[in-house]
Amino acid sequence: MNKKVLIIGFVWPEPKSSAAGSRMMQLIETFQDQDYNITFASPCAKSDNAFNLESIGVLQTAIELNNESFDAFVIDLDPDIVLFDRFMMEEQFGWRVTENCPNAIKILDTEDLHSLRKGRHQAFKDDVLFDKSYLFNDTAKREIASVYRCDLTLIISEAEMDILKNDFKVDEALLLYLPFMLEQISEDSITKFPEFETRQHFITIGNFLHEPNYNAVLYLKDTIWPLIRKQLPDTELHVYGAYASQKVNQLHNEKQGFFIKGFAEDVNVVMKQAKVCLAPIRFGAGLKGKLIDAMQNGTPMVTSTVGAEGMFGDLEPNGFIEDIPNNFANLAIQLYKKEKVWSEKQEYGFAIINNRFNSKKHKRMLLSRIESIIDNLHIHRQNNFMGQMLHHHSMQSTKFMSRWIEEKNKA
Template sequence: MKNKLLIIGFVWPEPKSSAAGSRMLQLIEQFLNQDFEITFASAAKTSDNTYDLSLLDVRTQSILLNDASFDDFISQLQPDVVLFDRFMVEEQYGWRVAEQCPNALRVLDTEDFHGLRKAREHALKEGVEVTVEHLQNDTTKREIASIYRCDLSLIISEAEIDILTQQFKIDERLLHYLPFLLEPIEEERINNLPTFEERQHFITIGNFLHPPNYDAVLYLKQSIWPLIRPQLPNAELHIYGAYESQKVTQLHKEKDGFLIKGFAECVSDVMQQAKVCLAPLRFGAGLKGKLIDAMQNGTPSVMSSIAAEGMFDNRCKDECHTERSRSVNGFITDDPEAFAQKAVELYTKAEVWKDKQQNGFKVLNHRFDKSNFKDEIAQKIEELRTDLKTHRQKNFIGNILQHQTLQSTKYLSKWIAEKNR
């Protein structure tokens, strides 16, 4: 009899719209390979971009917030493992899972460290460096409480592992590093990619519902593209992303070559047409799917240190000429003038471009080959399920928070449910 996995999604997976959607499909594939029978449940609405999970033989279930019908659903399902897609989902459903299925392993996929992203956003608005005070925000407190309440949290970036263990002293036994899980890029695919001479224009891409992506586009418009365009008057910047709003489309300006292209049906197609990818993110966390897309399609990038964080190692800095930066698929800098200079250099110098392109292929195969991670996570899940009682006894803070949550969140949810009748 197969083991059962219930995934409770913050949203339904949209791999064409966001890196989070691709990440979720990677996790689903991993658990299918571990021979789990999977049910994906979410209270969110589907969209035209929602992936058809039936293609993977994954059962789907619509659920409600603050409604006892979820209790009936999960008590009948009796999953062996429950995966929460982001801490907000664990807050909403974790206490119900603990009540109805106390012996189920509770796993949190953080997607990225939301508290870190919020800290950087606040610091950017204030025009200062990120401080401990910024980091200790309400989002961080909620997220870390969720990490403690779960038996295991999947962390996508080594940099975030460092912050959680060193700054917040979280027991490493509660965390597991699991980056993007990718197929190695093979020589045949590399040889079939468009060459430097066959490509033109710059590209940036990202879901516009994600605040760091909109900020990056605005930063490009105001501070970086005006430095690039005079040097390359025939070059254009193509901006792709799902869910563009009016505040995004109004940035479109053809005479400046600043073109809002909207949703990309096939990211690979548009990325392979471009010569250079620009990713000047000024706040954010986790790993950046746009850089993965660029490397997979042989497109070198110029990126900020925040965009590069965790991608090449866990301490990328604003140093374009260090030994570390020579292994990057482009250049890392936070200075707008240096950013523009490196973008022009990549765009005009074929040898530099080809060298950086090869770096990208090496990074993909060295750091994100799924075969390097699949056995370790499978073993970790099995070990925890085998001795879950002992594992939970060692997580006393988690026991305290679980107890308090069952008292506070439970009765708030019940009050909301009664109010909604």
């Protein structure tokens, strides 16, 4: 009988809207490759951009927060693995899984470290350098507790692995570095990409519900783009992203060559047409999907230190990393004008995709770790005393708060 995976999602996957959505589809594909039966459940309402999971054989189920109906649902499903998409879902449903399916392996996919993203955002707002006082925030206390309560936590960035191991002192046995899992870019497909002279204009892309993306676009509009436009007056910046609000759309200015394009039905099409990708991200966490999109489509980029974090390892980046606006603009102009530099950076991008984000390698590591935990579940949990302790306490506070809300809702 096929093993069963229950994925509890904070939102329904939107692979065309966000890197998180693409990441979730990669995880689903990994389990499908092993013939797991997959059920995706979420308390969130579906948007028009949500992927129809049933079209690929994944069952879709709506679940409710603070409702005992989930208990009956999970008992009936009896999953072998439960994957929580973001720590908030583990907080809400983890104790119910533990009570009703104690032998199910619990996996947390962080997407990125929310505590790191929140701390950096606060330091940015305070106009100070980010340090541990910003990292050790209240979100971190919740997030790290969730890591300990799970059997395995998937970490998308090596930089975040280092933070968890060195700053939070989390045992590496509870963690797995699992970046984006991508198909190799073949030499044949490379020859079919549009070449330097046929491409034009600059591009940036990102889901506008994500504050770092909106901030980066605003930074481009006010600070960096005028510097580029002054030297390249005939160029345009095309800004793509799902959920563009009024405050985003009002940045559109054709005279300045600043075009808000909105949702991209196919990111590969618009990225291939562009000559250079700009990503001056000033705070955030995780890996930046826009840089992956750029590398997969042979589009060199200029990004910030935060944008580059965890992306390139010891390989040369597919462009330039710069935080000073004038330098950022000059490097973007250099990429745009000099074909030799552009072509060299493009090649680096292909190498990064093929070497650092090799789908087969990372899928194999994930499945191997899961099998190891299944085979040694008792010892694995016994070695995680911190997790046992947090289960004991959190299953009292979180559980009874949830029960109280549940009873209140019945009244």
